[in-house]
Amino acid sequence: MSTDADVNASAPAGTDGLVMGKDGMAALVDVLIGRGFTVIGPTVRDGAIVLAELGSADELPYGWGVELEAGRYRLRERSDGAAFANAAGPQSWKSFLHPSRVREWSADRVEGQLVFEADQAPPPRYAFLGVRPCDLRAIAVQDRVLTGGAHRDPGYDGRRSGALLIAVECTEPGATCFCVSMNTGPAAGPGYDLVMTEVADDDGHRFWIRGGSQEGAEILAELPGRPADPQTQEAARAGVTAAADRMGRTMPEADLRELMAGTLDAPRWDDVAGRCLTCGNCTMVCPTCFCTTTEDVTDLTGDHAERWRLWDSCFDLDFSHLHGGPVRASSRSRYRQWMTHKLGTWYDQFGSSGCVGCGRCIVWCPVGIDITEEAAALHDWAASTGSPEPDPAGGDGTP
Ligand code: SF4
Ligand code: SF4
Numbered sequence: 001m002s003t004d005a006d007v008n009a010s011a012p013a014g015t016d017g018l019v020m021g022k023d024g025m026a027a028l029v030d031v032l033i034g035r036g037f038t039v040i041g042p043t044v045r046d047g048a049i050v051l052a053e054l055g056s057a058d059e060l061p062y063g064w065g066v067e068l069e070a071g072r073y074r075l076r077e078r079s080d081g082a083a084f085a086n087a088a089g090p091q092s093w094k095s096f097l098h099p100s101r102v103r104e105w106s107a108d109r110v111e112g113q114l115v116f117e118a119d120q121a122p123p124p125r126y127a128f129l130g131v132r133p134c135d136l137r138a139i140a141v142q143d144r145v146l147t148g149g150a151h152r153d154p155g156y157d158g159r160r161s162g163a164l165l166i167a168v169e170c171t172e173p174g175a176t177c178f179c180v181s182m183n184t185g186p187a188a189g190p191g192y193d194l195v196m197t198e199v200a201d202d203d204g205h206r207f208w209i210r211g212g213s214q215e216g217a218e219i220l221a222e223l224p225g226r227p228a229d230p231q232t233q234e235a236a237r238a239g240v241t242a243a244a245d246r247m248g249r250t251m252p253e254a255d256l257r258e259l260m261a262g263t264l265d266a267p268r269w270d271d272v273a274g275r276c277l278t279c280g281n282c283t284m285v286c287p288t289c290f291c292t293t294t295e296d297v298t299d300l301t302g303d304h305a306e307r308w309r310l311w312d313s314c315f316d317l318d319f320s321h322l323h324g325g326p327v328r329a330s331s332r333s334r335y336r337q338w339m340t341h342k343l344g345t346w347y348d349q350f351g352s353s354g355c356v357g358c359g360r361c362i363v364w365c366p367v368g369i370d371i372t373e374e375a376a377a378l379h380d381w382a383a384s385t386g387s388p389e390p391d392p393a394g395g396d397g398t399p
Pocket of ligand 2: 287354357
């Protein structure tokens with residue numbers, strides 16, 4: 001895998017990669033499977049483009065695009081046969097690196113004694129095919145959260161350290177995308193093992209693929225294709241540049257960390273609380289949200305018990321439950337906590353934004369709450385009341 005530390009530094013010097021057709025994509029999946037990888041990539045299922053294990057490149061969503069809006073997701077057919085001209089679907093790679101349900105241990109009563117067994121099955125070696133630039137950054141964010149401190153998550157570490165990342169640059173942003181505002185796309189940043197840009201024009205449907213790590217370069221050497229020609233490179237770069245100009249959403253041009261800290265008392269929090277169902281969908285689909293809870297279960301005899309780790313959400317009342325009740329009892333406080341953490345206090349904790357601009361929380365919010373619209377409203381309120389200064393008391397005191 002590539003990490004921030006070896007940021008594509010091992011890409012072979014002087015190579016512009018290959019241009020390959022659909023046969024090259026088929027070969028790529030075959031080579032990955034032949035090398036022992038479990039290949040995960042986009043495929044059409046249940047009316048959406050989901051991430052799932054691929055047995056062959058035929059399962060990629062060739063000829064499918066998506067229409068995205070706040071609270072709305074629809075598939076649509078494309079005439080150009082492109083496989084990756086579709087923006088983020090409902091899942092992100094955290095579903096595999098940081099799964100929603102993990103059994104941590106089980107225990108059995110054997111002759112009056114409790115015998116514990118840790119779940120230590122070795123993780124599969126994943127190859128993630130089609131990692132968007134925003135999601136590449138989201139993986140780096142989760143790396144920092146889950147393995148970057150004193151208390152590494154060994155399960156995440158095991159799954160992540162073996163993972164091969166094959167990025168695909170974006171040429172078709174969705175109406176809810178704002179990676180440009182968050183400086184995470186549509187060109188791929190560091191961290192990939194291979195990167196592709198898809199081109200479908202009068203010269204045909206093809207993929208420009210380059211290596212980003214030693215392992216990526218070795219895989220590249222096994223693929224059929226021709227040396228990258230200047231026309232394809234130019235068309236690919238133009239496609240990515242055009243995508244940057246077609247972002248569906250933008251964040252206000254402001255220091256978002258300061259904006260969050262200076263607007264804790266804004267009336268907009270009451271407004272959004274009146275619409276938010278506190279369902280937690282936004283946290284489930286967000287590629288950087290990482291919170292978990294623990295659940296212990298037993299069978300009816302009481303002779304077998306298991307401990308599970310499950311995704312949790314700061315929108316859940318129990319999430320902030322201390323003795324005496326939840327600290328954040330109101331919808332207002334829970335939405336404010338989520339958004340100010342994403343865009344503000346994440347910097348204090350982890351040194352970056354917690355939002356990569358993928359737009360999933362906008363699409364999958366059942367009532368269409370839009371984080372960019374909320375940020376813009378806070379920005380307008382701050383402008384109307386004078387420049388925001390971070391409130392040292394942490395707002396109006398309402399949790
Ligand atoms: S913002 Fe939308 S998705 Fe998030 S908790 Fe509220 S209603 Fe659910
Ligand atoms: S907060 Fe929303 S737009 Fe930002 S990374 Fe999470 S899901 Fe994507």
